[in-house]
Every structure is written in structure tokens, then in C-alpha cells.
Amino acid sequence: MRPAIEALHHSLGSAIRLTNQLLSLSRAEPINGLMVARQPVDIVAVARDMVVELLPLAERKEIDLGFEGGAVPLVVAGHPVLLRELVANLVDNALRYTPEGGIVTVAVDLAPEAASMTRIRVVDNGPGIPAQFREQVFLRFFRLDGGDYTGSGLGLSIVREIVLGHDGEISLADAPGGGLLVEVRLPLVAGAA
Template identity: 45%
Template sequence: AMNDLLDRLSANVQAQRRFVADAAHQLKTPLAGLRTQAELALRDASPEEMQSSLRQLVTGSERATRLVNQLLLLARAENPSAIGLTRTDINAIAYEQTMHWVPLALSLNTDLGFEGADTPVEINGNPLLLAELLNNLVDNALRYTPRGGHITVRVLQADGQGILEVEDSGPGIAPDERERVFDRFYRVLGTTSDGSGLGLAIVREITQKHQANVEIGDHPTEHSDLPGTRIRVVFPLYTPPPDTLDS
């Protein structure tokens, strides 16, 4: 028991150290950018120039806020003591979260669809973390799928497993990049999106906490000449605790 306690304490300390190191490293650039834009706004001679600087200041602050939120989420997902799993319907969570993204998809002229299972797909899960997993996958798809593209969120149950898929008609991920994109802050060379490079790292961390597997494949469609991407997360289905089975 004492060894288990020490192991948990050690894991918590290591997670905190990683968070502090990541935050210090990643926030330097956006904070420096915010200061630069603020200084430009103070020096701008005309109202038009000041408005331009202030707009860039707002955009920079939004990016910094998103980065901080993702760092906090990653730290939470890494903390073993913060993960409580319960009987959870991944079908309902995926539908609810997908609907939140519909307005943004419409503004991008992107077809965002949902294909759910006919019955609940229950897993041992943390509802908040599962919602964030899905949000990061959809956000990633929207960032990299060209306007007018297609994205589908799908939930199904097969072979004793719960399966969550997010497919898009975007540029795809090359086979030799498919493992590296799960690394923190890694971004594929030539990427023009303003993402933080944390989305898929969060997805993997949450996946591992649920004893699930995540894999990336191509998803060619008739809607696009691009290779597309399919990200699939496979969960073990819910099993009652042993004491419940005995009773």
C-alpha cells in the first residue's frame, strides 16, 4: 500500500513538472506577441492603425487562452488521481458534442454529420474527458479540412467494442507522420493551421486512461481528391464491477 501511494505521488509530481515546463516554454511566444501588439497600438498614429493592432491583440489573446486551456486539460488527463471512470454512453456524448460544432462548420461551409448507433454504446468512461477527446478530434478535422469539405462523426458497437470515428475529406496524414502527430507540440511540416500541436496529444492521453486504442488511416471520398483522414478510437465495452456481478 505504501509503495502504491509513493508511486501515485511520484506520478503526480512528474505530471506537474511536465505541465510547468510545457507552460513556460509554450507561453513565451504568444505572450511576447501580445506585448508587441500592445506596444504597436500605443504608437499607432491613426485610429485605423490602432484598430488593426487591437484586432491582432484580440486574436493573439484568444490563441493564448486556447493554449492555456489545452495545457490544463493535458495536465488533468495525465493526473492518475483525477480520472474517475463510470458507466458512460459514448453515443450520447458524441452526438451532444458534435451538435455544438455545427454552427462553426456551417460558417466554414463544411458538411458535419453524425452517424450514431441505434442503441447506447456503454463504456467505462469519464464523461468530461470523453467530451474533450471528441472536441479535439472535431476541432482538428475542421482546422485541416478545406472549406466545402465533409466531416463525419460515427459511433458503433462491433466485436464487443465501442468505436468512435471521425472522418474528414482533408489532406490526410502521411503514414510516417501518424505516430509523431500524437507527440506534444508536434506539427506536420508545411501546416498552415494555427493549432497548438496539443490536440492529438490530448486525444492519446485520454485514450490511454480509458484502456482504449487510437489509430489513424486514410479516408478517400467521392467529395474530394485529397486522401482524407479517419481517426478511430476503440474502447472496451462497459463491464460491471466484480461485487455487482456477485450480487
């Protein structure tokens, strides 16, 4: 009976996560108009809060989850719930695919070559994403074959919708020393840097 209940619990958790992701994707789509009424959001505070919120998941996997960001606010014009969802998805993905004992770092700073942009980087030492699939992982329901890829294939699709809705850019690259580097650039509110 215990294995059946554990399987049911796991299936229920997966169904809840999928439902929540579908709702997030729906909120992020431009047709909903959530990007019309923007407000100032300190992306440093959002990222720091999400790291703190996801520390229990990191601790369960014995992952060293760190945050690098200054005390100076970096303010973007946007939707606070969607920006929170953006960071949550990136950090959650990194934690899910980084092996036990791994390292995940979230860093927020000014983009070095464009002072009018903020840069959010999530770096992990997990399996990474092969270069030939880096555009496809932004498609809805796309999942890599093999490995321990257990997600629904919606996380990066949600992130991309949110980034584009905030007039930003997203890129994937190899992390130094192996793993994945996800970089998001968002325009700062004029005079915020």
C-alpha cells in the same frame, strides 16, 4: 488601429486555446487519478452532443458536419469530462483542417471484429496526415511543417492520453477518397452491447 486590435484579438484567442489545452492535458495524465473513479458514460450521446455543439464552427466554414450513430446507447466506463474532451478535440481538429465546403463525419458504433469494443470514427476530406508522421503527431507540441497547420500541437496528444487512460486504442489512416480517418476504440461496460 483596426489591424492591431484584430491581431491582438487573434493572439488572445490562441493564448486562451493553448491554456485550455494545457489544462486538458494535465487532467488527462494518469498521475491525476481521474481514471480511478469511473462511471458509465454513453459515448453515442457524448459524440452526438459534441457534433451539435460544434455545428456553428462547421457552418462558418461551410463544412457539412454529420453524425452517424444508432439510438442504442454504447456505454463505456470512464470520466465524462475527459471523454467529451476526446471527441471535442477530434472533431475540432477535423473542422480546423478541412477546407471550406468540406465534409466531416463522426460515427459511433460497435467495432465489427470485437463486440466488446465501441468505435468512434472521425472522417474528413482535408489534407490528412502523411503516413510517416502519424506516430509523431501524438507527441506534445509536434506540428507538421507547411500547409495550414496552425494548432499548438497538443490536440492529438490530449486525445491519446485520454484514450490510453480509458484502456482504449487510437489509429490514424487515410480516409476513403482522401483526408484523414481517426479511429478510437474503447471497451464497453460488460453487458452494455
